[in-house]
Amino acid sequence: MAQAPHVDTNARNERWLTVGGPVVFLLLWSAGFPIAKTGLRYASxxxxxxIRxxxxxGVLLAVCAIRRPQWPRDARAWLHLVVVGFLVQVMYFGLSYLSMTAGIATSxxxxxxxxxxxxxxVLAPTFVGERIGARRWIGLLLGLAGAAGVIAARGPLHAESLGPVLLAVGALIGITGAMLYEKRLGTAQDPLTSNLVQYSVGLxxxxxxxxxxxxTPVQWTPTFIATLAYLVICNSLIAITLLLAMTRAGKVSQVASLFFFVPPAAAVLSWFFLxxxxxxxxxxxxxxAVLGVAIATWSPRK
Structure with a gap:
């Protein structure tokens, strides 16, 4: 009888990650594009x-001092956190910001x-042993076509040079590598300690x-401070924790399909903010795009 509450709690957490987690993650992640673009007007x-x-x-250290979370127990666990931190914080975020500054449009x-x-x-069968069937490939391709249609409908795509595009491709490689690595080699860690290690790697x-x-000096305007607050709390802490938790809880290809929603959502949020x-x-x-994601991520109940 003593085990029932623990089982119920795990079941509720898994249901929340399946239903609520993707929605929250999508909104937080997509808003990061126009908000980051706004912040880059005031700092390199x-x-x-x-700074982020x-x-x-600083926030994580304060929370860790109160909660006293468990730290990784061996060198291998530390190494995994360092690798994921480099792929997400340095490659994905770093190259994305450099790409936007270099002239690429947010869309x-x-x-x-x-x-x-x-x-x-393409890589999941080799790296994590997942089988990608024809139905999911159809969904993925539909999602890609829909996402491309959203961007194309907003007007011609321009980049000042090939450099910004290559930086964006590097960011793509970073976030893809992080998800595959986390699924294959990552171990469950306290979100506080894992985030603290990963942001330390980024810094x-x-x-x-x-x-x-x-x-170039930083312009400490109210707008810049507001963008920092959002990116620190919502993008850096909540969204990344959700992404890694959902990756460990489900199939990596299904979690990755959420990213097909990002261009349409980013377009809507860019309309709202910009x-x-x-x-x-x-x-x-x-x-x-929504239909494609639904097809790619749908799985029949057993």
Whole structure:
């Protein structure tokens, strides 16, 4: 009888991750694109990230002092956290911010990183032993077509040069690698300690480069402070924790399919935050993307 509450709690947590987790993650992650673009008006990219990481670490240290979470028990667990931290914080966020600063449009960046499910679908059989059937491939391709339609309906895609596009592709490789690595080798850790280690890795890599190569002073405006607060609390702490938790709880290819929602959601949120109008044709393309994600992630009840 004493085990029942624990089982019930685990079942409730799993149901929440299955139903509520994807919705919360999608909103927080998608809003990060227009909000980050706003913040980059007031600070250089690596400086912006270094401040963000430092603030995140400060918050986590304060919470850890109160909660006293369990730390990784062996060197291997520490290494896993360091690798995931580098892939997500340095490669994904670092290269994304550099790409936006270099001139790529936010919609183009969102589209490129939404290719992640295709890469995961191709690589998952080799790296994590998942079988990707024809139904899921159809869903993934529909999702990609719909996401591309949303972006194309907003107008021609422009990048100042090939450099920003290559930076965005590097960000795509980073987040894809993190999900595959977490699924295959990651171990369940306290979110507080895992996030603290990963943001420390981000700060260790980004801060020296910011000091060495970026010399533009930060403009501490109310808008910049607001963007920092959102990115630290919602993007850095809540969204990343949800992403890793959902990856461990479910099939990595299904979790990755959530990213097909990001370009349409980012387009809607860009309209809300930045006043960018979403054309009528984009709504139809968004419907195709939603259908594709539904097909790719649906699994029959047993």
């Amino acid at each position: 990219p690596l400086t912006f990230l270094s 990481f430092a603030l995140s670490i 183009v960046l969102a589209l490129i990183v939404s290719l992640q499910p295709i890469l995961v679908g 260790i890599f980004c801060a020296p480069m910011a000091l060495g190569f970026e010399h 006043g960018e109008v979403l054309p009528t044709a984009a709504w139809w393309a968004m419907g195709v």
